[in-house]
Amino acid sequence: MTDLVDLTIAQALDGLKKGEFSAVELTKAHIQEMEKAKHLNAYITETPELALEMAAKSDLQIKKGEMRPLEGIPIGMKDLYCTKGVMTTAASHILEGFIPFYESTVSQKLWDAGAVLMGKTNLDEFAMGSGTITGYYGATQNPWKRTNDNSVLVPGGSSGGSAAAVSAGLCMAATGTDTGGSIRQPASFCGVTGIKPTYGRCSRYGIIAFASSLDQAGPLARNVQDTALMLKIMAGFDDKDSTSAQIPVPDYLKSLDGDLKGKIVGIPKEYRPNGINPDVIKMWDAGIKWLKDAGAEVIEISLPNTEYALTVYHVIASSECSSNLARYDGVRFGIRAEGDTLDEMYANTRMQGFGKEVRRRILVGTYILGSSRYEDYFLKAQKVRRLIVDEFNEAFKKVDFLLTPAAPSTAVREDEMRSQDPITVFLNDAFVCPASLAGLPAMVVPAAISSDGLPLGLQIIGKPFGEEMIFKTASIIEKAAKFNLKPHRVEA
Amino acid sequence: MRYTISGKTGQWEVVVGLEVHCQVITKSKLFSAASATFGAEQNSSVSTIDAGYPGMLPVINKFAVEQTVRTGLAINATINKYSAFDRKNYFYADLPAGYQISQFFKPIVTDGYLDIVRDNGEIKRVGIERIHMEQDAGKSIHDLIPAKSCIDLNRAGVTLMELVTRPELESPEDAGKFVRKLRSIVRYLGTCDGNMDEGSMRCDVNVSVNRPGQKFGTRVEVKNVNSIRFVIQAVEIEAKRQIEAYENGEPVIQETRLFDDEKLETRAMRTKEFAIDYRYFPDPDLVHLVLDDDMIKRVKDNMPELPDAKKERFIKQYGLPAYDADILVSEKEIASYFETAAKNNDAKKVSNWIIGDLFALLNAQGKDITESPITAENLGKLVGLITDNTISGKIAKEVFSIMAETGKAPELIVEEKGLKQVTDTAAIEAEIDKVIIANQDKVAEYKAGKDKLLGWFVGQVMAATKGKANPAMLNEMLKKKLS
Amino acid sequence: MPVDITTVKQVAYLARLKVPDSDLEKVAEELDSLCEWAEHLKQVNTEGVEPLTSVLDKDMPLIYRQDVVSDGNIQKELMSCAKVSQDGFFVVPKMVE
Missing domain, CATH: 3.90.1300.10 (Amidase signature (AS) domain)
Structure with missing residues (x-):
């Protein structure tokens, strides 16, 4: 069974x-x-x-x-x-x-x-x-x-x-x-x-x-x-x-079902940074070909603010999280570490309750939102975020959707990731982060196996509420890629 | 002449700005569907949203927005079609989410004003910078468990409007009059019950002093000022404290102080080790609050008549003096009591009875006009009975006190007690004749020129008729008989 | 501008996180490097650009809730999640007025 x-x-x-x-x-x-x-x-x-x-x-x-x-x-x-x-x-x-x-x-x-x-x-x-x-x-x-x-x-x-x-x-x-x-x-x-x-x-x-x-x-x-x-x-x-x-x-x-006749696919050139895994590029090229085969026209586009996306993301996400996580204070739910005063109880509970990464981001967010830094960091990030959104909007005047790799590499070793500094870890998200900032629908579909036997995915980024277009394209890629669904399941 | 305070070294001017928090009358809370009414068991009018549970999101109460728009229109302000909510971040046990949702950057109402009338009749226009909406906090109770505080979140999330004036009030009285006027207006509108003793309206007072013609001094915020009397006292006391400090060569620092209504002093709040930084930023859970023209128009079309307009109308329609009109419009309930009582009646007389006897009665009984033992209809009838000579003014006082005790209609009391004025000439004449026959000596004296005795004769006849003889008729008839 | 220890202490206080003294230096460095990283946003010309709070902003007005009471009366459930409660109250160390 x-x-x-x-x-x-x-x-x-x-x-x-x-x-x-x-x-x-x-x-x-x-x-x-x-x-x-x-x-x-x-x-x-x-x-x-x-x-x-x-x-x-x-x-x-x-x-x-x-x-x-x-x-x-x-x-x-x-x-x-x-x-x-x-x-x-x-x-x-x-x-x-x-x-x-x-x-x-x-x-x-x-x-x-x-x-x-x-x-x-x-x-x-x-x-x-x-x-x-x-x-x-x-x-x-x-x-x-x-x-x-x-x-x-x-x-x-x-x-x-x-x-x-x-x-x-x-x-x-x-x-x-x-x-x-x-x-x-x-x-x-x-x-x-x-x-x-x-x-x-x-x-x-x-x-x-x-x-x-x-x-x-x-x-x-x-x-x-x-x-x-x-x-x-x-x-x-x-x-x-x-x-x-x-x-x-x-x-x-x-x-x-269906084909991509009359559709225009955008290939953002900024998603091809130095040091990218060559298998990723190979997959991307294959993906472009599959879409052409399905009748789509493929054009290169530029999204120059892409390089700022990760920074904008981390400024905004850390700030919002520092506020969103204030409710975890030991009073109404979850764990509680006592203290003589209310402030001590809060600080003890939150120090014990949150792990290192969460504490780090809360501190970053608290710092960034400080009245003397708000404008330089938070407001600046919100402005650049708008530029990123505008840039996507401009692109979508010319294309129906974008095709990019999902990640610059295959899965990373756990011990390797643990030893990396936060900014290096963020780089894993370089290709997926911009669509989040712009609120755009985006889907990853497995498209290839790397030379060392790991899955690689392609990302389709659509217009707002353009999920149908994305599903159609993903379906075409899926059929063309003939991806083997099962992991090798090497026993631990 | 501008109000000044005399210090050791000369005159000082006072500058006051107010921040008034008004609890908005709604059924449910600003961002949750839990009840916003009071008196429920602890933590029972609380939803998971109010208690800041994980994953909970705010959804705005339409009526709370309309109430704020209504208030904004009443203070002649700009209603901003685009406004937004921000988070004010700080930790406190009565603030479950760790932030208060407020409107810091883009308030819904800006740039309004109210006129206050000073005692000398001068009209002072007071600018209002903004009204913004925000959530109220919960309550902490400190004496239930030793060494612990108990938290009740029933109030957490109830809608507040915070109104901020410009620093344009110039005396303790100005401040008091402004709060009184504002309270009257929100009560007229039904947007806040204005009960300061219950905390549904709360004031922070910003005070500074300066030499005439010089720049404003350092501004000090006085918190926790919870009655109109305290507002007046807090301004006076804080201004004097600052003047003394300046005159003694001590600095006045920009700080927040608490008003102590028992010791009648302001004192500095404990300073924290670290400066508070509220880290305001736009609340990402609430996109822009966009008001459509239809909504604003609907609210505008349904505005009640406000005190200033009503005062003008009372003067015109009822011929009342401004002084009377001012008092009668100060509360919506008094105004409507007056209008009911004054229907087809002598309005000035009605006004006199309300401002005089009725207020004295209510004052003595500690009641407000809605609890008056005498209904407006009955007071109107009483004045009617005087006007049509059914009873005399003197008898009316007696009837009034019976009405106060029994709540009965005046005509019934007059009937039951036989207090109807005697206007029948034959009956009065008979009584006059009796008095004349019994007092021939006095008649002789009168006729010899002792005119003052007429009053004595009136008294005798009045006594005989138990005061019911129509005084005017009696006077005239007596004069004729005795001549 | 490097982050000083007093600022780190203030930030830790505002965030109610008990950062041990021995870690303050490290946190300062982390904040520093993050901010340094964020500095490169300054290269972007954002003159006249309105900050974006939500991708939905202004296109989609806030949805309204009618003023009806349909929530609350969950005191028991709320208390069941709290570590310390008594008689329907949440309980915290005594707050100083």
């Missing part, structure tokens, strides 16, 4: 409908896989019992002939989404033991569609990181290994737990969040597909905030169609989120 974990969602739904297997069987297969893959540390909290309960309900629904769009599909939920009755930690000690009594809008939509919760997936603490190594519950391992090299690789981050779980067959799809590439970069490192939709497309209600002007929910799955299935459920207006868009959600599945 292990092959159940290799099915796509579409195949599984078909099998469930035909009665070839039950939802409980499907869930059990994934639980077994989870048991085998404990070393990956993809989940912070596994919920096998709850999963079986939910699966049993799904079987009843199927029996009644009332199958919902994701009936019985085992999914992983990034542990940044508040889930009613299930511990939610943001991979932080400070939220240890926090069991929300409310549900995030996006997770609720997934439950309403019949999905089954396998567990809460690991992440960088409060989603601050690019490798899923900063969390209180330990690092997640990438299921992929380099050819003939058993060293542990990071799955990327911050949605590394979700990417690893999807890649290793520990769930069929998972939710992620993307603030500066946190869905797309891990998707590339783990060889899965992932989309960060347009800012405002999915509700942020109930998702623990990192940087509110950038945070966006999105799915990770094993192919383009599954990703579309997931996003269709997750997306939509929510009156509990003032930044959610009142725009109807199209049926993304309908956009998966």
Whole structure:
């Protein structure tokens, strides 16, 4: 029955409908896989019992002939989404033991569609990181290994737990969040597909905030169609989120077929920095060819402010996070370290509760927002951010979408990333970060295997709310790339 | 003549600016659907948004915005179609999110004014820099558990409007009059109940002093000033403190002080080791607040008549003196009481009764006009009974006190107690005749020229009729009989 | 302009993080290098550019909630998440007025 974990969602739904297997069987297969893959540390909290309960309900629904769009599909939920009755930690000690009594809008939509919760997936603490190594519950391992090299690789981050779980067959799809590439970069490192939709497309209600002007929910799955299935459920207006868009959600599945005749693809030349992995360039060139084959016209464009994107991102994200994380103070939820005065209690709790990277970013953000620095750093970053947005808008007057690599390299070794200084770590996000700043939809689809046997992804950046165009293009790349879905699964 | 304070070394001018926090009347909070009303059990009018739980997001209350627009229109201000919310970051146990959502950079209302009338009749226009919306904080209770503070978040997230005046008030009285005027207006509008003792309206007072003709002195902020009387006292006390300091060659530092309403002093707040830096920045959870013209128009079209306009109308429509009109419009409820009572009535008489006897009565009973034991309709009827000579003014006082005790209608009291004025000439004549027959000696004296005795005769007849004889008729008839 | 230790202490205080004295120097260096990195934004000409707070800004006006009470009355749930509470209150070390 292990092959159940290799099915796509579409195949599984078909099998469930035909009665070839039950939802409980499907869930059990994934639980077994989870048991085998404990070393990956993809989940912070596994919920096998709850999963079986939910699966049993799904079987009843199927029996009644009332199958919902994701009936019985085992999914992983990034542990940044508040889930009613299930511990939610943001991979932080400070939220240890926090069991929300409310549900995030996006997770609720997934439950309403019949999905089954396998567990809460690991992440960088409060989603601050690019490798899923900063969390209180330990690092997640990438299921992929380099050819003939058993060293542990990071799955990327911050949605590394979700990417690893999807890649290793520990769930069929998972939710992620993307603030500066946190869905797309891990998707590339783990060889899965992932989309960060347009800012405002999915509700942020109930998702623990990192940087509110950038945070966006999105799915990770094993192919383009599954990703579309997931996003269709997750997306939509929510009156509990003032930044959610009142725009109807199209049926993304309908956009998966067709060609690119009459479409113009932009190739931004700034995404070809010195020192980029030659395999990445090879993949990119292949991608360009596939799109041409599908009828698209390809032109080179320039986005000169790209080089400032990472800096702008870190100034803005650190500032927003320093404010967003002020609520973790030991008073109302999470851990508490006592102190003689209120201020001491706060300082002790937050010092114990937050890990090093989070503390570092809070300090940076607090410093930057200081009244004497506000204008030089924060306001300046906001202005450059507008220039970046304007630059994309200009480009989209000429092209329908952009094609870039997802990351400048393949998955990095964990020990290597741990020894890097913060700015070097940020460079992993150089290609995914600009779309976050501009709030644009962007998807990563696995497109090649590097010379040392690791997956590489291509990124499609679309116009605001242009997810359909992205899915169509991703689907074309997917077919052309004939990507092998499975990681080598070298045993640890 | 500008108000000055005499110091040891000469005269000083006072400059005052006010920051007034008004709790906005709404059903639910500014950014959550929890109840904004008071008196609920601790932490029961609290949502996960108010308590700053992970993943929670603010969604703005439309009515709170309209209330602020309404207030902005009433102070003749610019309503900004684009405004925005910012975060004011600081840690405190009554501030769950670690930041207060406020409007620092782009407030919704800017550049308004209010006119106040000084005691000498002079009209002073006071500029208002801005009104912005923000969240109220929760409450800390310090005496429930030893060495601990208890936190109740019922108030956290309730809508506040903060109104900031320009530094244009020139005396303690100006400050008091401004707050009184503002309170009257928000009550007229129904945007704030204005109850300072309950904290729904709170003042911070900025005070500086300077020599006439010289630049403003250092500005000191006095917090926690929670009644109009205290506003007046705080300005006076702080101005005097500053004058003394200057005159003793001590510096006045820019700081925040607390007003102590028992010791009647201001004192410096404990300084923290580190300077507070609120790190204001635009709240990314709330995009621009955009007001559409329709909404502003709707609010404008539904504005109630405000005190200044009402005063003008009272003067014109009822022929009242400005003094009366001013008092009657000071509260919406008094004005409406007056208008009800004055319907088809002698308005000036009604005004006299309200400002005189009714206010004295309410004052004695510690009630406000909405709790008056005498309804406006009944007071109107009472004045009607005087005007149509059913009762005399003197009897009316008696009827008024019975009304105050029983709440009964005046005509019923007059009927029951037989207080109707005797206007029947035959009846009065009979009583006059009796008095004349019984007092022939006095008649003789009167006729001999002792005119003053007429009053004595009136008294006798009045006593005999238990005061019900119409005084004018009685006088005339007596004179005739005795001549 | 290098970040001095007093500033680091102030920032740590504002952020309510108990940074041990032995780490202050390191934090100062980190802030320094981050700011140095951020300095290169100065190369960008942003004259007349309006700062961008949200990609949605102005295109999408704020959504309104009607003034209806439909939330609250979750005192028990709130208290169940708090480490220290009593009689429906959150409890903290005594605050000095």
